[in-house]
Amino acid sequence: MLFNIINNVRIICAKIVQIAKSGHPGMPLGISDLFSILWFYFYKINFLNINSINKDKLIISNGHGVLIQYVLLYYSNIYNFNDIINFRKFNSKTPGHPEKNEIIDASTGPLGQGVGIGVGIGIKNKINSFIFNKKINIINNKIWIINGDGCMMEGVSYETTSLCGVYKINNIILIYDSNNISIDGLIVTYFNENIRMRFTSLNWNIIGPVSGHSYYNIFKAYKLSLKSYFPTLIIFNTIIGFISPCKSYNEVVHGSIFNKNEFNFIIKNYCIKYIFKKKILIDNKIKYFKYFIFFYKKKYFELIRILNFIIPKINYIYIYTKNRYNCINKSTRFVSSVLLKNIFILPEITGGSADLSASNLTKNDFIGFFKKKKRYRYIKYGIREFGMSVINYGINLTKTGINFCSTFLVFMSYMYSSFRNFCISKIKNIFIFTHDSFLIGEDGPSHQPVEHLKSLRIIPRIIVFRPYNFIEVIICWNIALKLKKNIVCIILSRQNFINNEIKFYNVKNIIKGGYFVLNKKKNDLIIVSCGADLEICFICSKYLNKYFLINIFSIYSSNLLNKQKKNFKNIFINKKILFIESSNDNSILKYKSLYTFILGINKFGKSSNTKELLKYYNITKKNIIKICLYIIKKKF
């Protein structure tokens, strides 16, 4: 009976790849046994109530094998025949790699990241369970993560499983499809770790290795995995492309379709007569929810508020008035920390840093996760930037609250791959990147950003902010909190600088991403800049404005400005522009101005003090005034 069902799953997998004429049959055929048993007997989800916060989560980290999930969704009457026939077709529900939607829990594909996503869900669920589980456990679901040899090799999976072990996130069950084959062949020539020992060293509970084709072993392993004080790894030995006569045990089955003869052989090997559809396990725990509502009304309404993404009104005016004198001429990392201290009171916010809490100023006196159960919302990620980012994807997947993480801007390049996954899936997160320019000084070129601002800004759907003072910081955070489907990067300075030069605010204009901070109506030149770089612009304009009309434009978010209507974006047309930023972003050129001069940086810095560095990059008062005069006098 079960044998028939599972072999049916196998054949449908093979068939669909044949129809699509491309795809990855190796992994689905190999894990059909263990995946089907998981699906039918252990994975608790109620497709009638897909948004239940306590449904089990299923992440396929080796996303190329997502076909198996599609087929089982078809088996469970969630996907219909057309859905699976349209595998890898335009706008189908069944793309080549998992893409997050109501049913698929996470986008994966680039290997290793799915493991971290699962860990993130686990961490946030733990936090939520501390808040909301009273005598009734309304949050106690499991996170099932499937991963393969490839994921095991990626550093990010190591980083996140290591953290998971420290935090004892015991709602996580990592299923390792160990078939010893990757695209380059038998992995033993480049991967021969003792996985049991590795995960023991990371403080995990380990089950197996057991055969991934023996039903008895599979059942037993899953049953064992349900109760553990530690995260659990199940090692299943499988055969890739099981039961293809020519291609099983071979890397060619990973990503290529079968020829006709072989396909017919596969069909013949199984004597299947009918397709049998089975309903899935329903999460019975849902009934407890009613008791919860009854006994813990206040908690219940808080949970509903958070799930519906209703943020309590934050009294920005009060915060501003109370702290404004304290924030004048301070670094924006400090200014932001003052605001964050007030926002972090909201119970749904989770934050953390990759071992730079004291430099990012994100800590706010909350001590580490799990140390005291009452203060758990600040996560020390350790020196694991990529892991931190991927975990935040998972944290945000739970849709319970607002989350941020922080590190130096220069280290965003460790996590560069993860940003696009956020953006593809339309997942929200707030990244705080401090130490935003070469003015970090003595630590030298390895710590001084050059290309980072630009390479962030060009990722579709991202919003990058680089605020100048308290008011801009408030606006950035306000927008960041409200956005639901974008990641927001808030770029902050390390150094203190003069940031009280803006005399006039028009919030309606400011929220557009850019606005005139010095506006003399008619003008000879507009200086465009943002963040701490505005300091020198004001210094120079003070001198120049004795003789000319210089305007200054703060473009604290070019991503936002680009989203404005055309007539607002046209502010630079037929104007002379000088763009100053300590980055090599030259996208100001797309605003069709009469003449644009860019004073950026195009080379790596030096280990030195501020003064020498400004000279080295030619960002001095003298040079800027010279450039301004040149532009003003230039005729067209």
Next chain:
Amino acid sequence: MLFNIINNVRIICAKIVQIAKSGHPGMPLGISDLFSILWFYFYKINFLNINSINKDKLIISNGHGVLIQYVLLYYSNIYNFNDIINFRKFNSKTPGHPEKNEIIDASTGPLGQGVGIGVGIGIKNKINSFIFNKKINIINNKIWIINGDGCMMEGVSYETTSLCGVYKINNIILIYDSNNISIDGLIVTYFNENIRMRFTSLNWNIIGPVSGHSYYNIFKAYKLSLKSYFPTLIIFNTIIGFISPCKSYNEVVHGSIFNKNEFNFIIKNYCIKYIFKKKILIDNKIKYFKYFIFFYKKKYFELIRILNFIIPKINYIYIYTKNRYNCINKSTRFVSSVLLKNIFILPEITGGSADLSASNLTKNDFIGFFKKKKRYRYIKYGIREFGMSVINYGINLTKTGINFCSTFLVFMSYMYSSFRNFCISKIKNIFIFTHDSFLIGEDGPSHQPVEHLKSLRIIPRIIVFRPYNFIEVIICWNIALKLKKNIVCIILSRQNFINNEIKFYNVKNIIKGGYFVLNKKKNDLIIVSCGADLEICFICSKYLNKYFLINIFSIYSSNLLNKQKKNFKNIFINKKILFIESSNDNSILKYKSLYTFILGINKFGKSSNTKELLKYYNITKKNIIKICLYIIKKKF
């Protein structure tokens, strides 16, 4: 005696940080004992012959502690008093983090990468020893890597130590400065691995944990480490900031200076009377070299050729003539592989792929490293992109040969952080990135590059190539082989396309990074494009050229074009430009043309076939012709 010397080292470290008024005293004070003993008794280097290929290498992966090395260089009379007094000053020999030069083996700073760099040196030295070690071992040096808790947490150190374990690179000795403190405090709340067990699972030889302040233990550990069939890890338990009275055992000592009182206390704690200078061990093995020259003349001259970076002449014309018909209308990854097959014959080339050999087409029938000793130059890195890149940094540090590595373009974002380290240190490497556009199709948005081309091109000193056909591929490789201080990225298509449309070649122009592939002298419009995107440009121009004069410009390397003289770059001035590329690079705008239209991609793709995707992105013949007509008719 040794006690006095080492304490002297300590005091100088503390003193220099006081003078510089910034820096990281914690780690140098903590490792003074173990580092000084390593330096004076085990680290074999002859500073009179600094370029000896067999000198021991020393990589400080936790680069913020490089001060200790500076101080010992001063002790060994290599650095003078001024050098160390100018610590962290502009253009000094002693920047805040290690910067590669004749004496400092590698630039480090961003944590974890130094470990991989060391592994890379180890791998290449092993390869070289297979080639050159006959009865006389002329290459048998050790690679000493110092790393701390931070490096241990980073995924990249795990990736590279894992690979190192498989390959049994036993010339590597990893010294773990385990002080249990990082910036966020006691690491036990976010890092509590059993390091012994972890490295056992990775097939390493492990020594310790032993005290890093007991001379006896330190000597014993180093002695033990010298002979092993496996890479060796030595775990030293140290006290951060040893022997500061208030700040040792505490995270504040990591990155902040002492106050005056405390500094005086430290001085008092040691009763040092004089500064003693000591000479360093000389690598005696060098004398064997003479015998080597005598007995193995041919090998010797080959080694000298490789060390002097003399590449034998490659008969490109022969290769071209022989394969041109085979390469017409093929994917550029195929075309490049044909050429690579001929280049790979050179014994100094090492290559590899992150588990995509069959897709990158870089394998060339050479089987994996270590499988048979005769065929060792192709490295299967496993699914470890970041690790691969960092290892290549190390491989290139040995200055013995030309090296490449390969993966999909979209996965370059896993290694983004490593590129800048190459560029900062002016280290050469060739990166082959295939599957260069959304036309990979069905694998969907997670595998379709958008921002990647741009974010590569903006890194200072990088050279990015995106060739169109056999001739351009040859030119790219020719330049790539010859460049000594730049990393080169060769971006190649997965799909076959029509690439035999260029009728005229003028190599003198082509090597400038861009040239007219269709030139009608006068023109109504210039279409600028590169690589596989040129296909549709030719299709459209064929239609349009019946009515108008359309030129096409292949900008196969914008980085190269930017390096040209101004008058060559001015080709677009007062011209109408249409730029077509399947990326979101808009830097074409910096060439001050009369009018520029960019047809790029600014959103994530879909899992679908080529045809649907081209429609989705509007890169169709119909749309391009429409745009061309619009531009041509537009008046200024």
